[in-house]
Amino acid sequence: MRAFLTIILCSVSVALAAQTGTPLITSQDLLDGLKDPTRWLTYGGDYNSQRHSPLTQVTPENVNQLTAQWTFQTGTTGSFQTTPLVVDGVLYVTGYNNNAWAVDARSGRQIWRYRREIPEDWKGCCGAVNRGFGVLGDRLFMTTIDAHLVALDMRTGGVLYDVEIIDYKAGYSATVAPLVVKDKVIVGVAGAEYGIRGFIDAYDAQTGKRAWRFYTVAKPGEPGGNTWPRGDAYLRGGGSIWVTGSYDPQQNLVFYGTGNPGPDYYSGAREGDNLYTASLVALNADTGELAWHYQFTPHDVHDWDSTQVPILADLTIGGQPRKVLMFANRNGFFYVLDRVTGKVIIAKPFVETTWAKEIGADGRPVILPGHLPDEDGEKTCPDLGGGTNFFSPAFNPATRLFYVTARETCATFYGYEQTFKQGQQYTGGATTRPRDQKNFGALRAIDPVTAQLKWEFRYTLGNTSSSGVLSTASGLVFAGDGEGNIMAFDGRTGKNLWHYQLGVPIRSTAGTTYMVDGRQYLLVPSGGALTAFALPQRP
Amino acid sequence: MTRIALLFLALNALLQAQETPAKNPAANNPHLGNPQSIRSGMALYRTRCADCHGLDAGGYRGPDLTAVLAGGATDERLFNTIRKGVPGTEMPPMTGDPDDDILMIIAYLRKIGTVPPSDSPGGNMDNGARLFTAQCASCHRVAGKGGRIGPDLTRIGISRSRSALLREIRTPSEWIPPAFETVSLVTKDGQRIRGIKKNEDVFSIQVMDTRERIQGYLKSDLKELVYEKTSLMPAFPASRLNDSDLNDLIGYLGTLRGADLTGK
Numbered sequence: 001m002r003a004f005l006t007i008i009l010c011s012v013s014v015a016l017a018a019q020t021g022t023p024l025i026t027s028q029d030l031l032d033g034l035k036d037p038t039r040w041l042t043y044g045g046d047y048n049s050q051r052h053s054p055l056t057q058v059t060p061e062n063v064n065q066l067t068a069q070w071t072f073q074t075g076t077t078g079s080f081q082t083t084p085l086v087v088d089g090v091l092y093v094t095g096y097n098n099n100a101w102a103v104d105a106r107s108g109r110q111i112w113r114y115r116r117e118i119p120e121d122w123k124g125c126c127g128a129v130n131r132g133f134g135v136l137g138d139r140l141f142m143t144t145i146d147a148h149l150v151a152l153d154m155r156t157g158g159v160l161y162d163v164e165i166i167d168y169k170a171g172y173s174a175t176v177a178p179l180v181v182k183d184k185v186i187v188g189v190a191g192a193e194y195g196i197r198g199f200i201d202a203y204d205a206q207t208g209k210r211a212w213r214f215y216t217v218a219k220p221g222e223p224g225g226n227t228w229p230r231g232d233a234y235l236r237g238g239g240s241i242w243v244t245g246s247y248d249p250q251q252n253l254v255f256y257g258t259g260n261p262g263p264d265y266y267s268g269a270r271e272g273d274n275l276y277t278a279s280l281v282a283l284n285a286d287t288g289e290l291a292w293h294y295q296f297t298p299h300d301v302h303d304w305d306s307t308q309v310p311i312l313a314d315l316t317i318g319g320q321p322r323k324v325l326m327f328a329n330r331n332g333f334f335y336v337l338d339r340v341t342g343k344v345i346i347a348k349p350f351v352e353t354t355w356a357k358e359i360g361a362d363g364r365p366v367i368l369p370g371h372l373p374d375e376d377g378e379k380t381c382p383d384l385g386g387g388t389n390f391f392s393p394a395f396n397p398a399t400r401l402f403y404v405t406a407r408e409t410c411a412t413f414y415g416y417e418q419t420f421k422q423g424q425q426y427t428g429g430a431t432t433r434p435r436d437q438k439n440f441g442a443l444r445a446i447d448p449v450t451a452q453l454k455w456e457f458r459y460t461l462g463n464t465s466s467s468g469v470l471s472t473a474s475g476l477v478f479a480g481d482g483e484g485n486i487m488a489f490d491g492r493t494g495k496n497l498w499h500y501q502l503g504v505p506i507r508s509t510a511g512t513t514y515m516v517d518g519r520q521y522l523l524v525p526s527g528g529a530l531t532a533f534a535l536p537q538r539p
Numbered sequence: 540m541t542r543i544a545l546l547f548l549a550l551n552a553l554l555q556a557q558e559t560p561a562k563n564p565a566a567n568n569p570h571l572g573n574p575q576s577i578r579s580g581m582a583l584y585r586t587r588c589a590d591c592h593g594l595d596a597g598g599y600r601g602p603d604l605t606a607v608l609a610g611g612a613t614d615e616r617l618f619n620t621i622r623k624g625v626p627g628t629e630m631p632p633m634t635g636d637p638d639d640d641i642l643m644i645i646a647y648l649r650k651i652g653t654v655p656p657s658d659s660p661g662g663n664m665d666n667g668a669r670l671f672t673a674q675c676a677s678c679h680r681v682a683g684k685g686g687r688i689g690p691d692l693t694r695i696g697i698s699r700s701r702s703a704l705l706r707e708i709r710t711p712s713e714w715i716p717p718a719f720e721t722v723s724l725v726t727k728d729g730q731r732i733r734g735i736k737k738n739e740d741v742f743s744i745q746v747m748d749t750r751e752r753i754q755g756y757l758k759s760d761l762k763e764l765v766y767e768k769t770s771l772m773p774a775f776p777a778s779r780l781n782d783s784d785l786n787d788l789i790g791y792l793g794t795l796r797g798a799d800l801t802g803k
Contacts, residue, residue: 123635416578
């Protein structure tokens with residue numbers, strides 16, 4: 001009898017816990033984005049990827065009082081490129097070498113840790129980085145550097161499923177933060193420097209079963225396939241997906257920028273436009289069908305992945321309301337596309353560009369001569385790192401300004417024939433920095449209606465930055481330089497208002513902001529540490 | 540049965556262990572003399588090596604490779620040097636790169652490296668050492684002795700070509716190494732500081748001044764900050780150091796190839 005009562009009591013308490021425990025994240029929560037400012041539920045903050053928080057406790061007037069509250073040290077090598085998620089006072093963070101943590105957002109204390117072994121023979125171009133979790137229900141989704149998709153229990157970090165996206169031995173890896181749309185988890189693969197054929201996959205969030213796959217490199221005989229040479233060059237055609245896309249629920253379309261064609265620099269291996277590399281693809285979220293595409297850099301030969309973050313917004317341009325997609329591209333041009341038709345509305349350089357005169361009326365760049373890499377080398381601006389890169393921009397819909405970390409750089413590009421060997425780098429060339437070149441980085445504010453520069457804040461000469469940008473409704477912009485500073489700016493004027501030296505430069509994100517117990521926190525990942533800032537507590 | 544399996548595994552492991560060390564890939568370089576490999580090797584050389592060793596491999600900041608080859612360096616030694624780098628110098632290791640990339644670079648170097656060195660080392664070492672003590676040692680350190688405002692020259696003999704040394708003595712402002720660029724500051728209280736920039740960000744600058752004091756300054760505390768284009772090292776034109784003395788000095792610098800710092 002006593003045992004029976006105990007069971008009943010346990011059942012009741014479990015049922016109560018289910019009602020009051022860690023909340024379940026629904027598809028509607030994901031659609032609501034940052035409406036609940038205690039949360040940060042998706043890579044770009046919301047499906048528009050604006051990285052614009054509604055929080056206003058920290059203002060241009062008081063930001064100079066921001067103070068470090070705690071630091072969480074991962075104790076691992078390698079730098080964060082992650083955007084932490086925030087749910088119910090807990091941070092969910094992915095890190096280097098297939099590590100992940102749940103961390104108390106108030107104190108920085110670890111709650112659980114997940115770690116997955118990396119195979120000894122795994123090879124990748126750019127480190128075992130990871131850009132973050134996706135979330136749905138009570139589970140987290142993470143890609144792994146050896147190209148698996150893992151679902152973890154939010155409360156314990158326990159593995160719910162671990163499915164192979166593709167065999168890493170063929171040069172594939174995965175670093176992208178999953179985009180969760182309805183019941184699907186959307187991911188992609190990296191590895192264009194290893195002769196892969198890129199794709200975007202959707203998996204059933206519950207079972208881990210693959211729902212659809214879209215190849216970013218078209219096969220000869222299929223639409224877009226005539227932009228590749230005959231034969232099997234497309235099988236090594238690149239087109240990585242390593243930065244998270246955006247989602248328009250009205251059209252039910254996901255938007256992804258795609259990576260460079262492979263081999264990176266040697267033009268002769270892949271005559272043609274090489275669709276759908278260095279492009280923006282708009283896919284039906286349920287089926288993966290291509291709705292439209294726009295190729296930023298046809299036949300790219302400078303390693304200019306278009307894996308930047310597409311920002312969605314509704315703007316009035318020329319008196320007309322337009323549903324747009326804004327994109328600051330690694331090739332040095334800033335684009336505003338009509339996200340219904342895929343047509344170019346505006347495209348202008350936002351850094352020095354020497355390879356194209358302009359983007360023509362047909363949407364194609366007007367190429368300038370002398371920029372095809374060969375064995376003697378050719379100088380082109382920007383360099384392979386691009387006018388900007390994987391680091392997230394931000395958009396403030398109130399000021400209507402697009403904020404981006406820009407890079408002013410040039411490189412000498414060499415291209416040469418290379419024999420492909422599975423599992424080895426396949427770039428067909430390399431680059432050097434001209435001896436007289438002094439690179440620099442800057443935070444730039446662009447008016448997307450005119451593509452004009454509104455203001456800039458220049459970082460130290462000789463170095464660039466890989467920091468993302470964060471905007472808040474109080475009119476602040478946060479970004480980092482190449483020397484380890486996190487900085488706050490007045491979003492309207494670019495005036496620097498606050499800084500803190502973190503010791504390691506920020507990569508990929510400038511941090512996120514969330515509210516816990518009535519306090520607004522700024523959370524900044526840099527190196528192997530997370531640092532949280534807030535205004536001093538009043539006694 | 541289990542015991543037999545374990546014994547087999549142990550024997551297998553022993554056999555595998557005996558197979559190491561692995562053969563040096565350069566012992567049988569399939570790219571030597573292959574025109575396509577040599578072309579690829581040239582492109583790799585230009586991107587990975589030419590910045591320091593010169594486009595013609597005749598040396599720039601790094602040693603003259605044509606002289607290294609003419610001096611009898613084997614392909615195995617070249618492979619190991621490229622793969623592992625040279626500790627204590629600016630030569631980095633090529634760790635993640637495929638063997639073939641290194642072998643193609645060697646194939647390219649073998650194609651161009653048959654020219655004998657254009658200048659021979661030598662000179663009066665004693666005179667070179669005297670000149671060094673009189674002219675250089677107040678700023679440059681060798682084996683723990685000398686000044687600190689200029690680069691440490693303990694291993695300069697293996698990290699610079701003769702032509703690079705000549706250029707850097709005659710015209711030191713032509714190329715100034717990182718962390719040795721000249722800056723002048725004036726603080727708000729009127730203090731003037733001249734030195735070399737060790738580090739910098741938007742808000743601060745770190746300097747070694749001419750008295751060898753290392754110190755950081757907040758830019759908001761400075762009245763003036765000037766980035767000078769000339770090196771703190773004075774130029775030594777022929778009127779100041781004649782060709783014969785220069786030859787002796789470079790000869791002496793060529794002998795500086797490291798020091799025993801183990802305290803024995």
